[in-house]
Amino acid sequence: MQIKWIEDFLTLTDARAFSRAAERRNVSQPTFSRHIQSLEEWLGVELIDRRMQGVHLTSAGRIFRGFAADLLRRTYDMRNILRGQSPGSAETVSFSVAHTLSLTFFPHSLSKLKKALGNAIVRVSAVNISEGASALIEGGTDLLIIYHHPQLPALLDAERFQHLVLSTDRMRPFSVPNKDGKPRYRLPGSVDEPVPFLAYSSGTYLAHVVEMILLNANERCHFERSFDTHMSEALKAMVTEGHGLGWLPESCVAKEIAEKRLVVAGPAQWSCPLEVRLYRSLECTNPLADRIWSFFMNGSAN
Numbered sequence: 001m002q003i004k005w006i007e008d009f010l011t012l013t014d015a016r017a018f019s020r021a022a023e024r025r026n027v028s029q030p031t032f033s034r035h036i037q038s039l040e041e042w043l044g045v046e047l048i049d050r051r052m053q054g055v056h057l058t059s060a061g062r063i064f065r066g067f068a069a070d071l072l073r074r075t076y077d078m079r080n081i082l083r084g085q086s087p088g089s090a091e092t093v094s095f096s097v098a099h100t101l102s103l104t105f106f107p108h109s110l111s112k113l114k115k116a117l118g119n120a121i122v123r124v125s126a127v128n129i130s131e132g133a134s135a136l137i138e139g140g141t142d143l144l145i146i147y148h149h150p151q152l153p154a155l156l157d158a159e160r161f162q163h164l165v166l167s168t169d170r171m172r173p174f175s176v177p178n179k180d181g182k183p184r185y186r187l188p189g190s191v192d193e194p195v196p197f198l199a200y201s202s203g204t205y206l207a208h209v210v211e212m213i214l215l216n217a218n219e220r221c222h223f224e225r226s227f228d229t230h231m232s233e234a235l236k237a238m239v240t241e242g243h244g245l246g247w248l249p250e251s252c253v254a255k256e257i258a259e260k261r262l263v264v265a266g267p268a269q270w271s272c273p274l275e276v277r278l279y280r281s282l283e284c285t286n287p288l289a290d291r292i293w294s295f296f297m298n299g300s301a302n
Contacts, residue, residue, distance in 0.1 A: 003075060005039040006068045008032060009047065013065055016055045066138025073123065091288040092121040096132040096141040100206070100232040104251040105167060105276055106145060109296075116295055120288055128230070129154060129205040136161065136279055142289040144279040147249075149272065152208050160282055164296055167276040169249045171209050174256075175265035176242040185245040187266030189222035196244030197223035201230040209272065210247045217269045249274065 008025055012032075015021040022032035040047050047061035057065065073094065097106050102124065110122065127135065133154045135141040146154060147169070156163075175183035189195035200207035214221060226244055229235050232252050239246045240256060245265050256262040264271075278296055280289060 005035050006072050008035045009039055010068055010072065012036065012055060013057065018055070062134060063138060066135055066140030069135065069140040092123065093143065093286060093288040093292060094123045094125070094141045096125050096127045096135050096144045098129050098132065098146045099126045100249055100252055101145055101147070101276060102126040103233060104249070113292065113295060117291065136281060142280065142284055142286050143292060146277060147205060148275040148277045149209060151212055152205065156279060161279050162282060164278045165275050166278050166296060169251050169274045169276060170271055171213065171247055171249055171274055172271040173245055173247050173265040174239050174253060174262045175245045176240065177260065177263045181260070181263065183263050183265040184242065185265055187221055187245070187270050188219050191222055194222040194224040197225045198235050198238045198244045198246035199225055199228040200235065201228050204230045206232060209274070213270060213272050219269070
């Protein structure tokens with residue numbers, strides 16, 4: 001078994017396509033495919049479900065993903081320590097953070113965290129929420145920071161995983177303003193003038209949040225879907241350029257709201273609160289993770 005096979009596998013789970021993964025790894029697609037097959041042969045199980053279109057992990061693949069990430073991290077740690085590139089006494093902790101929160105909530109908290117922890121290595125992976133939950137369940141990460149809504153909970157057993165509420169956010173529809181300061185695009189739209197809708201890709205957590213808002217509202221929206229993405233930053237860029245209306249967490253557009261470059265594009269029924277939660281496994285034995293838990297529990301990151 002070669003380390004590069006594991007690197008290839010983790011790249012594939014992130015890229016979700018053999019062609020993109022091979023390009024990232026700077027090898028031909030046939031060579032990349034052989035690496036994945038070699039890894040499967042060495043493990044004696046299929047990691048990729050080839051009966052389905054696209055890249056889908058088998059149950060064995062999902063389990064191995066957590067082990068692979070941890071194995072790769074430990075291998076890199078060992079190499080760095082042996083080479084003298086990092087102090088052997090430094091403690092290490094791994095975070096998995098929802099993509100949007102990795103750009104908004106987490107950087108400020110991490111700055112305070114590093115000052116409080118001193119000689120420690122903090123590794124951060126930006127993930128979608130389902131991937132982050134899987135990593136925590138499989139032991140591939142020490143701590144998880146994600147959004148939570150009671151109707152859209154992460155599937156984490158309360159008897160195995162603790163959580164803290166770190167902050168609150170709000171999902172709201174936004175549009176660029178007209179000269180009078182009112183939204184250029186406004187809900188609910190009409191049959192004759194549907195609202196150009198900038199959406200999240202199907203299956204993403206924020207797409208589920210938007211769908212929940214629409215289902216819970218007492219009025220029908222009239223949309224013309226013109227864009228979709230799995231990244232809130234990409235959606236924000238499209239909204240800010242005036243291409244249509246899109247839902248975004250308020251924390252993601254705080255600057256744009258303050259500068260009056262974006263305005264809320266509908267009444268309260270089109271919004272919903274979200275919690276920012278920190279999760280950890282009760283089985284985690286990392287003492288640094290315990291210190292970080294206490295740091296957040298005491299409100300030191302606020």
